[in-house]
Amino acid sequence: MRKLSLVTAVLAALVLNVNAQQLSLDAMIDRDIATWLTTYRNLHAAPELSHREEKTSVFVAGELRKLGFTVTERIGKFPNPQWSGYGLVAVLKNGPGPTVLVRTELDALPVEEKTGLPYSSQVKTKNDAGVEVSVMHACGHDLHMTSFLGTATMLTALKDRWSGTLMLVGQPSEETGDGASAMLRDDLYTKFPKPDFAIALHDKPELETGKVGYTPGYAMASSTSIDIKIRGIGGHGSAPEVTKDPVVVAAQVVMALQTIVSRENSPLDPAVVTVGSIHGGTRYNIIPDEVNLQLTVRTYKEEVRRRMLASIERIVKGVAATAGIPEDRAPTVKVAEGAGALYNDPKLVERVAGAFRQALGDENVVQVPPIMASEDFGEFSLDHKIPATMFWLGASDPAKLKASRESGVPLPGLHSALFAPVPESTLRTGVKAMTSAVLELMKK
Numbered sequence: 001m002r003k004l005s006l007v008t009a010v011l012a013a014l015v016l017n018v019n020a021q022q023l024s025l026d027a028m029i030d031r032d033i034a035t036w037l038t039t040y041r042n043l044h045a046a047p048e049l050s051h052r053e054e055k056t057s058v059f060v061a062g063e064l065r066k067l068g069f070t071v072t073e074r075i076g077k078f079p080n081p082q083w084s085g086y087g088l089v090a091v092l093k094n095g096p097g098p099t100v101l102v103r104t105e106l107d108a109l110p111v112e113e114k115t116g117l118p119y120s121s122q123v124k125t126k127n128d129a130g131v132e133v134s135v136m137h138a139c140g141h142d143l144h145m146t147s148f149l150g151t152a153t154m155l156t157a158l159k160d161r162w163s164g165t166l167m168l169v170g171q172p173s174e175e176t177g178d179g180a181s182a183m184l185r186d187d188l189y190t191k192f193p194k195p196d197f198a199i200a201l202h203d204k205p206e207l208e209t210g211k212v213g214y215t216p217g218y219a220m221a222s223s224t225s226i227d228i229k230i231r232g233i234g235g236h237g238s239a240p241e242v243t244k245d246p247v248v249v250a251a252q253v254v255m256a257l258q259t260i261v262s263r264e265n266s267p268l269d270p271a272v273v274t275v276g277s278i279h280g281g282t283r284y285n286i287i288p289d290e291v292n293l294q295l296t297v298r299t300y301k302e303e304v305r306r307r308m309l310a311s312i313e314r315i316v317k318g319v320a321a322t323a324g325i326p327e328d329r330a331p332t333v334k335v336a337e338g339a340g341a342l343y344n345d346p347k348l349v350e351r352v353a354g355a356f357r358q359a360l361g362d363e364n365v366v367q368v369p370p371i372m373a374s375e376d377f378g379e380f381s382l383d384h385k386i387p388a389t390m391f392w393l394g395a396s397d398p399a400k401l402k403a404s405r406e407s408g409v410p411l412p413g414l415h416s417a418l419f420a421p422v423p424e425s426t427l428r429t430g431v432k433a434m435t436s437a438v439l440e441l442m443k444k
């Protein structure tokens with residue numbers, strides 16, 4: 001009997017303690033939410049393109065310094081010497097324990113905002129080609145940065161509840177898929193502690209604000225960009241017999257490439273080959289010298305990716321040879337750098353989802369299916385060696401989402417000029433979820 005009441009008392013104390021922690025986190029969020037909304041609107045109105053996140057990076061670094069983090073800026077080496085690495089790392093050492101990496105992206109997209117919101121972006125800039133483009137945080141990286149700063153504030157205030165090293169990473173150039181690798185190439189894991197866990201969040205317009213989503217295992221695909229140049233022998237449009245027409249070869253290549261997924265790949269290994277761009281020729285009656293194609297390839301498994309790249313090369317060269325294009329004019333296939341797949345460590349997902357359920361309630365934590373879109377956050381896991389997970393942060397008004405599901409008309413998604421997440425409850429949930437996840441991984 002005594003034992004039982006002791007157990008009851010301990011349980012009651014635990015519950016009280018959990019409630020007290022929860023209450024204080026909510027109270028702290030209430031205290032700070034107005035500041036975060038201002039930060040969010042300011043970031044939203046001042047987006048910067050990938051490889052150019054200079055002011056954004058300085059702002060985030062400054063905020064983290066104010067909180068007492070040791071901040072290092074300008075991390076990241078790109079193969080293109082014209083691009084600077086605007087990555088930053090903020091470290092807070094707080095006793096023995098694991099090192100946890102929390103990542104936010106810093107960049108925005110060349111999209112002209114059409115939301116009509118009072119804090120809409122009016123920013124225009126020149127892109128790498130010297131063409132003027134509008135810029136917008138159309139992927140919600142402004143929400144991510146604000147949640148990240150809010151999480152940093154919470155964890156600094158709650159230092160007595162965790163032990164270990166907190167490593168906050170502001171990553172540039174996520175949209176171009178080369179920012180994480182640029183930071184790793186700049187010796188991220190030797191200049192700074194190598195993390196035991198890596199975690200990030202991404203907003204999701206298909207999920208209600210207030211909810212978070214998790215996906216164990218492969219969650220997002222690898223992305224590989226490929227440039228193909230099909231060279232022929234040009235001439236007059238009326239005399240095909242003295243030419244080798246690269247337009248016809250390109251057309252056959254586009255169709256033949258579709259057999260890779262349908263005939264060469266296991267149906268159990270998801271894969272996509274998309275020809276997103278095809279350009280050749282100048283007018284009606286000229287057979288051009290060349291046609292250029294741009295492809296994206298998506299897979300989960302690395303061995304599937306490698307096999308598909310080999311198949312693409314074989315098919316392109318084979319079709320050209322069949323058309324009689326001479327060896328010295330054989331097509332060229334250039335593989336550009338891409339992002340690796342995102343694999344959410346199932347054990348880590350289980351721990352983090354448990355923390356979410358406690359913080360947000362079971363009904364607000366849902367499992368969501370994987371997608372073939374890409375993210376370079378997975379690079380921080382060094383090919384599954386470091387347990388990593390990225391979770392989804394619901395960002396849409398539940399009533400609008402319900403109406404959209406009923407009508408079948410989707411809400412404006414990520415990268416849309418009309419993308420307009422609900423800021424307040426999304427930020428509250430983002431901060432609460434990320435803070436709870438880190439506290440779970442670093443609890444005393």
Ligand SMILES: [Zn+2]
Binds near residue numbers: 175414
């Ligand atoms: Zn994006």
Ligand SMILES: [Zn+2]
Binds near residue numbers: 140141
């Ligand atoms: Zn994004």
